[in-house]
Ligand SMILES: Nc1ncnc2c1ncn2[C@@H]1O[C@H](COP(=O)(O)OP(=O)(O)O)[C@@H](O)[C@H]1O
C-alpha cells in the first residue's frame with residue numbers, strides 16, 4: 715500500500731455520520747456506467763454535497779464524463795502519476811469541500827491510485843464512487859479493476875443488460891480492427907462501440923462469452939434480405955480471428 719498523506723477530514727462529516735464507502739460499479743462497454751456516474755454526481759450535489767469528478771481517456775477525448783444517453787459534465791483528467799489524495803488536499807487548501815469523488819473509466823486507474831482512493835475513504839471520510847470496465851478485450855481484468863475488486867466496500871455489476879448480436883447477455887468486449895476481432899495489442903486503446911468513419915478504425919463490440927470465445931461478430935446486413943459474416947468464415951460457422 716502507498717504511504718498515507720495527511721488530508722483533513724471532510725467538513726461535511728457531521729451531516730453524514732455514516733462511514734464513507736468505496737463503491738465500484740462495473741460492466742462491459744455500453745452498459746450505462748457513465749450515465750450512472752453522472753446520476754450519482756447529480757443526486758449527491760442536489761443534496762448540497764460537493765464532489766470531484768475524475769476521468770481518464772473518455773471516448774470524447776475531452777476532460778469530461780460523457781454518456782451515450784447525451785449527458786456530459788466536465789471532469790478532471792487523471793494520468794498514471796496523479797496522486798488523488800494530493801488532488802483532494804489541494805482542493806481543501808483552496809477552500810473547497812470534497813465530500814465525494816466520482817471516478818469514471820476507473821479500469822485505467824493504477825493499483826496505487828485505487829489504494830489512494832481507499833485511503834481518502836478511511837482517513838478523510840470521502841465517499842468514492844468508481845465506474846469502470848470489468849474486463850479488457852482479452853476478457854482479462856484491468857489492473858485498476860482488479861484492485862477495486864480487492865479493496866472496494868461495495869462491488870456492483872451494472873444491472874442494464876447489453877445484448878450480444880445473438881440476443882444473449884453480452885458481458886465481454888471484443889476489439890475490432892479493420893472489421894476483424896483481434897486478441898493481441900495494447901491494453902488501452904480508446905475507441906467507441908459505434909463504427910468509426912473509416913474502415914481502418916478500431917471499434918469495440920460487446921459479445922456473449924460463447925461468441926467472444928468463437929470470435930463471431932455476427933451477421934451484418936449487406937443488402938435487402940442479405941447477411942454476411944465479417945472475417946473468414948470457417949466450415950463449422952466459426953470465423954477466423956487474428
Ligand atoms: N438513444 C438512446 N435512448 C435511450 N437510451 C440510450 C440511447 N443511447 C444510448 N442509450 C443507453 O445508454 C447506454 C450506454 O450508456 P453509457 O453511460 O454511455 O455506457 P458506458 O459508460 O457503460 O459505456 C446504453 O446501454 C443504452 O441503455
Ligand SMILES: Cc1cn([C@H]2C[C@H](O)[C@@H](COP(=O)(O)O)O2)c(=O)[nH]c1=O
Nearest residue numbers: 743744773850851887901902903904905
Ligand atoms: C475493452 C477495452 C476498452 N478500452 C477502452 C475503450 C473505451 O475508450 C473505454 C471504455 O469506454 P466505456 O465508457 O466503457 O464505453 O475503454 C480499452 O482501452 N481497452 C480495452 O480492452
